[in-house]
Amino acid sequence: MPIRSIPQGTLNRIAHHSDRVRDEMVQVRRAIHAHPELARTEVATTALVADRLREAGLAPRLLPGTGLTCDLLGRKTGGRCVVAIRADLDALPIEENTGLPFSSTRHGVSHACGHDAHTSAVLGAGLVLASLAAEGELPAGVRLLFQPAEEAQPGGAHDAIDAGALDGIERILALHCDPRLDVGQVGTRIGPITSASDSVTVTVSSLGGHTSRPHLTGDVVFALGQVITQVPAVLGRRLDPRAGVNLTWGQVQAGSAPNAIPGTGTLRGTLRYLDADIAGSIDEVFESAVRQVVAPYAVDLDVTRVRGVPPVVNDELSTGILEASARAVLGADSVALTEQSLGGEDFGWYLTRVAGGMARLGTRTPGGRVYDLHQADYRLDERAIDAGTRVLAAAAVLAGLSARRSGDE
Numbered sequence: 238m239p240i241r242s243i244p245q246g247t248l249n250r251i252a253h254h255s256d257r258v259r260d261e262m263v264q265v266r267r268a269i270h271a272h273p274e275l276a277r278t279e280v281a282t283t284a285l286v287a288d289r290l291r292e293a294g295l296a297p298r299l300l301p302g303t304g305l306t307c308d309l310l311g312r313k314t315g316g317r318c319v320v321a322i323r324a325d326l327d328a329l330p331i332e333e334n335t336g337l338p339f340s341s342t343r344h345g346v347s348h349a350c351g352h353d354a355h356t357s358a359v360l361g362a363g364l365v366l367a368s369l370a371a372e373g374e375l376p377a378g379v380r381l382l383f384q385p386a387e388e389a390q391p392g393g394a395h396d397a398i399d400a401g402a403l404d405g406i407e408r409i410l411a412l413h414c415d416p417r418l419d420v421g422q423v424g425t426r427i428g429p430i431t432s433a434s435d436s437v438t439v440t441v442s443s444l445g446g447h448t449s450r451p452h453l454t455g456d457v458v459f460a461l462g463q464v465i466t467q468v469p470a471v472l473g474r475r476l477d478p479r480a481g482v483n484l485t486w487g488q489v490q491a492g493s494a495p496n497a498i499p500g501t502g503t504l505r506g507t508l509r510y511l512d513a514d515i516a517g518s519i520d521e522v523f524e525s526a527v528r529q530v531v532a533p534y535a536v537d538l539d540v541t542r543v544r545g546v547p548p549v550v551n552d553e554l555s556t557g558i559l560e561a562s563a564r565a566v567l568g569a570d571s572v573a574l575t576e577q578s579l580g581g582e583d584f585g586w587y588l589t590r591v592a593g594g595m596a597r598l599g600t601r602t603p604g605g606r607v608y609d610l611h612q613a614d615y616r617l618d619e620r621a622i623d624a625g626t627r628v629l630a631a632a633a634v635l636a637g638l639s640a641r642r643s644g645d646e
Contacts, residue, residue: 240557241638243565243631247374251566251630254365259623265289266357266622267339273328273346273353276386276393279303282326286360286383293367297381300400304385304393307363309370311377311637318378320636321402321409321593322629323584324359325352325387334613349615351414351600356383358412358598358625365630377637380406384583390436390545392583398590408555408636409593411584412625415575416607418599420618423563423628424575425596427556429511432481434545434581435519437508439464439527441536445500455536457502458491463530464504465489471526476518481511483579484523509579513547547585555594558639562631563596567624598625 243251265285274282283305287297290307297307304326308318333340333347341347363381382402386393403409418424441464443455451459469484476482484506491502508519524540531538563571575597584595600617601607608615 240554240561240635243635243638247369247634248565248631250369250372250374251365251627251634254368255361255623255627255630258361258364258626262357262361262622262626263619265360266353266619269353269356270348271339271342273341273343273348274326275330275346276327276389277302279326279385282356283383286356289360290363293364295367300385300397300402302385302396304397305383306402307381309363309366309375309379309381311370311375311379312373316378317405318380319405319407319640320377320633321380321382321406322359322362322633323382323384323409323411323587324355325384325393325583326356327352327386327388327393329388329611331611331613335616337616347613349612350388350610351615351617352387354414354600354617354622354625355412357622358629359383361622361626362629362633365626366633369634375637376634377640379633379637387583390543392546392586394583394586398586403587403590406591407640409587409591410555410559410629410632410636411595412598412629413582413595414600414610414617414621415597416600416609416615416617418573418597419601419603420599420620421567421624422571422573422599423559423567423596424573424599425551425556425560426575426577427551427553429548429550429577430575430595431549431582431585432509432511432579433513433516433548435508436543436545437484437506437523438541439504440501440539441531442501443536446498448496448498451498454498455534457499457536460531460534460536461489461491461502461504463534464527467530468523468526471530472522475522475526476515479512480515481509481577481579482515482519483509508542509581511548511577513550516544546581546583547589549582549585549595550588551594552592554639555592558632558635559594559596559628562635563628566627566631
């Protein structure tokens with residue numbers, strides 16, 4: 238379906254209202270950054286956002302625990318919201334070492350993934366859209382969604398969905414910081430943009446014994462070594478490589494003495510894939526591979542796979558809306574094709590229920606260093622907050638216009 242254009246008058250109003258909140262949203266980001274909160278403890282962050290929305294005359298609805306939604310009514314959908322824009326509130330258990338004057342004041346906790354910028358951009362977009370609604374320029378109802386616990390498993394998307402955050406919603410949109418893109422750029426892709434991320438645990442056990450007599454016991458350490466090296470290779474031959482399957486071990490625990498074969502050992506890692514349809518096949522192939530690999534070594538085995546987030550799969554229309562909005566408010570050259578990532582994103586759960594899309598928001602100062610996500614020194618160019626505000630506000634308007642044209646109202 239062709240994507241409608243945002244009227245120039247509406248674009249001018251978006252620019253005007255974005256200018257009004259730009260500096261304030263930077264200060265909001267700094268306040269959140271200085272006081273980060275881990276998953277499902279985002280009490281102060283929720284209160285900060287809710288208070289600012291109330292100051293704007295809006296009526297935020299607190300979710301159970303932490304997080305909130307806030308509905309903005311459009312002129313053509315009455316009391317019904319059909320579009321949602323989402324932010325995530327939580328920080329990471331990482332000690333910050335940026336040296337910024339507004340660095341985290343909480344030991345071992347920081348916004349090393351840019352959720353403070355996501356929250357500020359969605360709040361800014363919400364204030365812009367509220368002004369448009371007051372002027373009769375908001376075509377369809379928009380729901381602001383500030384979810385908790387994106388970094389946790391199970392994530393806060395479940396909390397939000399269970400509390401009715403998607404009720405009536407037909408399309409949901411989001412941005413995620415990308416330090417590889419310059420500020421003022423937005424990265425998009427149709428189809429999978431992030432991967433599923435499952436946790437896997439393999440525990441092997443035996444009687445244990447002396448390393449001089451390995452034939453008298455199952456050699457737990459040797460068996461674990463075979464699993465580490467052989468199982469990823471098996472998956473690469475038993476599963477369609479186009480599904481983007483990747484098994485990486487992150488933790489090995491076994492033994493306490495160099496001359497003793499331990500009685501138990503454990504491997505933990507992540508199993509990632511870009512094609513959600515392959516999830517069922519992975520169950521059978523993964524466990525079968527582990528059992529066959531350890532079979533010669535006379536050890537007992539326990540295999541656990543915990544399903545995490547599904548892939549974020551952008552639909553064509555949502556991707557087009559984000560691209561058209563970015564070009565309209567940031568310039569014709571602002572959109573870039575983004576790479577697929579094997580990182581997991583809680584946003585994927587929303588897309589199992591409704592159409593939607595996520596784009597990458599450039600946070601790198603042009604010509605500057607790339608500060609990677611989930612690192613203690615992660616910094617972002619704060620001009621990205623204004624860019625995110627404008628893109629999300631325009632995308633919400635354009636999604637509303639597209640819904641009206643398609644008869645979704």
